[in-house]
Amino acid sequence: MLHLLGIRHHGAGSARSLLMALHEIKPTAIVIEAPSEGEALLPFITDPEMIPPVALLFYDTEALEEAVFYPFAEFSPEWQAIQYALKNNIAVHFMDLPQTHQIAINKAHALVAAEALRAQAEEPAETLTPETTTASEATDIIEVPAVSHYPLDPLDLLAEAAGFQDGERWWEYMVEQRSDMSSLALFKGIEEAMTALREELGDTLHPDEKRQQREILREAWMRKTLRQVIKAGHENIAVVCGAWHVPALAKEVAAKADDAVLKGLPKAKVQATWVPWNYERLTYASGYGAGVHAPGWYQHLWESHTSPELRAHNISTRWLAKVAQQLRNGAGLDAPTASVIDSIRLAEALAALREKPLPDLEELNDAALAGLCFGNDAPLMLIHDKLMINNRLGSVPSTAPTVPLQQDLLRLQKKLRLKAEASEKDIELDLRKDNDLAKSQLLHRLRLLKIEWGILYGSGSAKGTFKESWRIQWQPEFAIRLVEVSIWGGTVVEASSRYICDALEKAPNLSTISQLLDDVLLAELPQAIQVAMRCLEEKTALAHDVAELMEALPALANILRYGTVRRFKTTAIEHVVATLITRICIGLPNACSALDDDAAEAMYQHLTQTNNAINLLQNAGHTSDWQKTLQRLVQQIGLHGLVGGGCCRLLANAHVIDSDAVATALSLALSSANEPAYSGAWIGGFLQGSGAVLLHDDELLQLLDRWLVELTEDTFVHLLPLLRRTFSGFSQTERLRIGERAAQGYQQTTTSVAVINNDFNAENANKVLPLLAKMLGLIYPLVS
Numbered sequence: 001m002l003h004l005l006g007i008r009h010h011g012a013g014s015a016r017s018l019l020m021a022l023h024e025i026k027p028t029a030i031v032i033e034a035p036s037e038g039e040a041l042l043p044f045i046t047d048p049e050m051i052p053p054v055a056l057l058f059y060d061t062e063a064l065e066e067a068v069f070y071p072f073a074e075f076s077p078e079w080q081a082i083q084y085a086l087k088n089n090i091a092v093h094f095m096d097l098p099q100t101h102q103i104a105i106n107k108a109h110a111l112v113a114a115e116a117l118r119a120q121a122e123e124p125a126e127t128l129t130p131e132t133t134t135a136s137e138a139t140d141i142i143e144v145p146a147v148s149h150y151p152l153d154p155l156d157l158l159a160e161a162a163g164f165q166d167g168e169r170w171w172e173y174m175v176e177q178r179s180d181m182s183s184l185a186l187f188k189g190i191e192e193a194m195t196a197l198r199e200e201l202g203d204t205l206h207p208d209e210k211r212q213q214r215e216i217l218r219e220a221w222m223r224k225t226l227r228q229v230i231k232a233g234h235e236n237i238a239v240v241c242g243a244w245h246v247p248a249l250a251k252e253v254a255a256k257a258d259d260a261v262l263k264g265l266p267k268a269k270v271q272a273t274w275v276p277w278n279y280e281r282l283t284y285a286s287g288y289g290a291g292v293h294a295p296g297w298y299q300h301l302w303e304s305h306t307s308p309e310l311r312a313h314n315i316s317t318r319w320l321a322k323v324a325q326q327l328r329n330g331a332g333l334d335a336p337t338a339s340v341i342d343s344i345r346l347a348e349a350l351a352a353l354r355e356k357p358l359p360d361l362e363e364l365n366d367a368a369l370a371g372l373c374f375g376n377d378a379p380l381m382l383i384h385d386k387l388m389i390n391n392r393l394g395s396v397p398s399t400a401p402t403v404p405l406q407q408d409l410l411r412l413q414k415k416l417r418l419k420a421e422a423s424e425k426d427i428e429l430d431l432r433k434d435n436d437l438a439k440s441q442l443l444h445r446l447r448l449l450k451i452e453w454g455i456l457y458g459s460g461s462a463k464g465t466f467k468e469s470w471r472i473q474w475q476p477e478f479a480i481r482l483v484e485v486s487i488w489g490g491t492v493v494e495a496s497s498r499y500i501c502d503a504l505e506k507a508p509n510l511s512t513i514s515q516l517l518d519d520v521l522l523a524e525l526p527q528a529i530q531v532a533m534r535c536l537e538e539k540t541a542l543a544h545d546v547a548e549l550m551e552a553l554p555a556l557a558n559i560l561r562y563g564t565v566r567r568f569k570t571t572a573i574e575h576v577v578a579t580l581i582t583r584i585c586i587g588l589p590n591a592c593s594a595l596d597d598d599a600a601e602a603m604y605q606h607l608t609q610t611n612n613a614i615n616l617l618q619n620a621g622h623t624s625d626w627q628k629t630l631q632r633l634v635q636q637i638g639l640h641g642l643v644g645g646g647c648c649r650l651l652a653n654a655h656v657i658d659s660d661a662v663a664t665a666l667s668l669a670l671s672s673a674n675e676p677a678y679s680g681a682w683i684g685g686f687l688q689g690s691g692a693v694l695l696h697d698d699e700l701l702q703l704l705d706r707w708l709v710e711l712t713e714d715t716f717v718h719l720l721p722l723l724r725r726t727f728s729g730f731s732q733t734e735r736l737r738i739g740e741r742a743a744q745g746y747q748q749t750t751t752s753v754a755v756i757n758n759d760f761n762a763e764n765a766n767k768v769l770p771l772l773a774k775m776l777g778l779i780y781p782l783v784s
Contacts, residue, residue, distance in 0.1 A: 001236055002226065003027065004250055005077075006190040006243030009290040010282060012075040012301040013176030020183035022084050022238055029234035030085045031226060032078050033241035034070055034094040035102070037272045044274055046086055047397040052079060053277040053295075054394040057479060058099035061269045064484045066103045069476065071277045071288070073295060075302035081240045091234065095225035095241075097218040104266035105217075109210055154197050154244065168293075177357055195247040217265070219248040220258040227255060242290075274396040275479040278422035279389055296390025297361050316347050316359045319387075323368050326386050331379050335372050343371030361388070393422035393474060404490035406482045412442055412492060420453070420474035429468045440468055444523035445496040449485045451478050496523060501531045510539040511551035517573075518555045533572050540576055546591040549584050550606040553577070557613035581622050584610065585629040589636055592643055597681075600640040604685060607643065611650050627656050634665065641678040645669065645685025652693065663699050670707040679707065680719040684726045694738055701741060 003025050007014035022030070038056045052074045059067040072079040085092040155167025164170040178186055222241070226249065229237055239249060279295035280286060292298060300322075304315045320343050324335035347359040347367035354363070365380065373379045385391070398410060413420060416439050429436040443454035454470040488502075489495035500520055507513045517532040543549055556577050592603060614626045630647045633639060648665050651657045657665075669682040683704065687693070694701045711719070727735060 002230075002249070003184075003187075003236075003238045004191055004246045005187045005238060005240050006194060006246040007077040007240060008171055008175070009078070009242060010071075010073055010076050010292050010295070010298065011171075011176050012298040012305070013172075013178065015075050015077040015080045015302065016305050017175075017178070017183040017186055018077045018240065019080055019084060021187060022081065024182075024184055025236065025238050027090060027238035028236045029091040029093065029229055029232075030081050030238045030240065031093045031095050031229055032081055033096050033222070033245065034078065035068075035096045035099045035272075036094045036225070037098055037100065037270060038070065039092070039094050041272060041274060041400070042082065042086070042092055044397050044400050045082055047399065049395060049397040050274070051395045052076075053279060053282065053392070054396055055275050055277040055476065056272060057275045058103070058270050058272050059480060059483060060103050060107075061271050063107065063268075064480065066107060066268070067480050068099055068103065069275070069277070069281075071282060073277075073279070073282060073299070075298050078240055081238070093225065093229055095222045095239075097214075097221040098270075099272075100267050100270045101217075101265040102214070103270060104268040105214065107268065108266060154201055157200070158193060158197060172360060173356065177360065179357065190243050191246045191250065194243050195250070198244075198247045217261065219245060220253075220261045222249055223253055224255070224258050224262065271401075273402055273479075274400045275476060276394045276396055276420070276474075277476050278391050278393045278474075280391045280422065281476055283389065294361055294384075294388040296386075296388050299390060299392075300387075314344075316344055316364060319364055320344055320347070320368060320372075322387055323364075323383055324372060326383060327372060327379055330382050330386060333373075333379060339371050343367040346371055391422045393420065403483055403486040405486040405492065405495055406479070408491040409446075409482065416442065418442070418472075421472075422474060424471055424473045427470050427472060429470065431466050431468065440470075440522070441524045442492065443470060443472070444519065445492050445525070448496045448500050448519055448523055448525075449481070449488075449492075451481050451485075453478065493525065497525045497527045500525065500528045504528070504531050504535045507535065507539075509551075510536070510543050510548050511555070513539055514552040514555040514559075518559050521559055533576075536576055540579060546584060546587040547602070547606055549580050549587075550610045553580050553584070554609050554613040556580070557616045561616060577617070578622070581614065581625060585625045588629055589632055592633060592636070592639060594638070595640045595643065597640075597642075600642045600681070603640075604642050604646045604688070607646055607650065627651065627654060631656070641669065641681030641683075642685040645682035646688065647685075649686045649688075649693070659699070662693075663703065666700055666703050670703060672710075676711065676715045676719055680722045684722055687726050687729075689729050690731075690734065692734060695734065695741065698741075701738070705742060 003021070005018055005021055007018055034056070035058060037058060041056065044050055052072055055069040055071040057067065057069055082092060084090070153167050155171060157167075159165065159167045159170035162170055162174070164173065175186065175190065181189075222245065226237070226239065241249065279299075281288060282291050282295045284291040284293060297319075300319055301315065304318065320340050323343075324337075324340045327333040327335040344367070347363045350363040350366055351357075351359040356363070359367070365383075368383065369375065369377060369380060398407075402410075412418075416435060418439055427439075429440050431437050431440060443456075446453050453474060454472040456468060456470055458469040485495050485499060488498040500516060500523075504513060504516055504520075507516060513532065513535050517529070517536060520528045520532050540549075540552075543552075556573060559573055560577065595603060611626070614622050617623075630651050633647045634644060634651065636644075648657075648662065652659075652662050666682075666686070669686075670679050694704065708716070730738070
């Protein structure tokens with residue numbers, strides 16, 4: 001006899017009712033909706049190291065990007081059915097369409113879509129017709145009966161008829177919280193509801209035709225599997241599947257009909273294994289179609305229903321106690337016991353008003369908002385992340401099938417005591433300690449393999465380069481990436497070395513190599529360092545573009561700074577850096593000639609970065625050569641104003657030229673003999689990023705002020721965007737102080753004029769001033 005138990009994936013109430021039904025049925029076999037390749041991995045579930053949430057991973061060995069996860073939480077009905085079967089020595093079978101076919105079908109659909117796009121791009125739109133496309137040829141392998149479409153979630157119709165907002169709320173109320181009927185009666189009611197719904201909609205679940213076709217194939221395979229289980233001699237069979245599939249499995253369909261639908265399915269080479277999962281990936285927000293809104297809440301419900309020591313405690317009381325504790329510890333808010341009691345009473349009252357048997361998460365959130373958060377919804381975000389999601393990470397047995405690379409990573413994690421966790425964690429490493437240095441090397445090596453377990457965000461609170469601050473968070477999809485990069489080697493060191501060596505050989509320019517070398521040194525990969533140095537020397541010898549040489553220098557200077565900390569001898573790099581600086585100094589004047597505005601902006605950035613890199617090196621010879629080159633540029637005829645002003649500022653900051661020389665350069669740049677656009681660009685280069693020089697030199701401020709006053713209206717409007725961009729780079733304090741200095745200077749001038757006005761005849765002076773102003777090219781009146 002078949003007992004069709006329709007559940008919602010990851011429903012705690014469904015799991016509870018399912019266990020009760022299994023105890024009543026006492027089945028000889030349990031058949032579960034999951035890909036059949038997963039059956040071979042079921043024995044690992046009894047391993048003590050297997051702690052949910054976990055997921056079955058199926059991946060195509062020839063196209064690793066084609067991968068599918070089937071997650072399980074402790075409160076997942078399927079997981080509890082498997083546990084029940086293994087504990088009671090009951091046969092377990094998976095009945096879903098094998099992933100060897102599903103992945104192959106997905107690849108066929110992707111190929112069809114790619115061909116259609118290619119044809120559309122190559123041929124005129126009017127020549128494209130259904131007869132000329134090759135899509136039909138590629139989909140012959142998955143022909144299924146035509147179906148109609150319905151655009152809504154089918155459960156929404158039942159919810160609408162019952163007065164609920166959506167199907168999720170309806171299922172929560174009618175199934176997950178149901179306690180007034182036996183479990184078998186509950187599942188019989190689910191079957192009747194789904195049967196009526198499918199009769200109304202015509203078996204259509206998905207509006208997407210391809211997804212609907214896949215559902216038809218899946219249900220045909222499920223019926224085929226059930227026939228095989230019955231044929232094997234099992235008479236009392238419990239079938240655990242999504243509620244929507246129950247009517248399709250109850251319906252009498254001839255075996256020949258299902259075989260005809262399944263005939264000729266394509267195949268892919270698929271491997272399966274267990275991988276850790278986390279609760280964040282069980283949510284709808286993660287894009288998981290069968291996800292739930294609050295996995296942490298469902299975990300709380302499951303623990304409350306299954307733990308004998310917790311059954312006596314009210315679910316609402318325990319939850320709001322957790323909320324109060326989190327508000328105290330995580331947000332530093334007052335959450336007294338009296339407020340918790342008030343919140344519990346409010347939640348129960350809300351549930352009664354809304355005609356619910358018990359408060360659910362909606363009522364508890366409303367009660368917490370009013371009673372514990374005082375109407376401020378900001379603390380609820382903390383509750384959402386820490387309790388409702390409760391981003392725990394599962395673990396799988398070390399004996400589970402994995403690639404050698406993953407086994408090596410597990411060994412290193414255990415050795416270095418660097419546990420993979422789903423929640424973000426900040427760690428600070430002292431590179432002078434061997435264990436911390438090894439952790440840093442591991443994180444850097446994984447980053448080379450595009451496994452961003454750790455994000456380097458600073459050097460900590462300590463000065464110098466002996467500290468590294470990391471934010472680490474393990475993501476389940478890293479398991480796929482480990483499989484992808486396992487072709488490069490069986491250990492982290494081997495795989496990262498070979499992977500980055502290949503990238504170095506294919507690097508298009510010198511700056512890319514220098515950046516990769518920086519990454520290689522941080523990861524401490526001796527083999528890759530040798531390849532990087534060879535590629536660096538070869539590219540340096542062949543590079544003729546000064547801009548490319550300047551792009552490469554900052555990363556190499558950074559390497560020299562880290563060399564002693566990383567215990568790496570930098571002699572070879574010092575030679576390359578010296579060569580780069582020499583070639584930059586020789587070729588820079590010529591590279592800076594005849595630049596347009598865009599090229600000048602790019603060159604200005606290169607000059608600034610190169611100057612910072614040379615300052616970082618603290619080598620007197622390099623610094624001297626660089627500063628002499630900047631002095632040549634300042635005097636170069638035809639130099640773009642932005643570059644000229646920038647070079648002058650760099651020399652002034654280094655105290656190579658004094659304030660008098662700076663004033664002379666600024667006076668020449670602002671001369672009326674120059675085009676206003678040149679003068680504006682020179683000012684932009686000189687002042688870009690900081691206006692501190694104007695705060696400490698009255699002469700420069702007056703020169704700039706006088707030049708601005710003398711601009712004609714049209715010229716001023718033309719230069720205004722450039723000037724605004726320049727001054728926008730100043731800090732707010734700098735802008736405020738410059739404005740105050742300008743205002744004070746104007747007030748002093750008017751005061752002087754007022755004093756002088758007491759010593760001469762103002763009426764006679766006013767007769768002369770208009771003519772004098774005209775002669776000087778000034779605007780009269782001078783003082784309004």
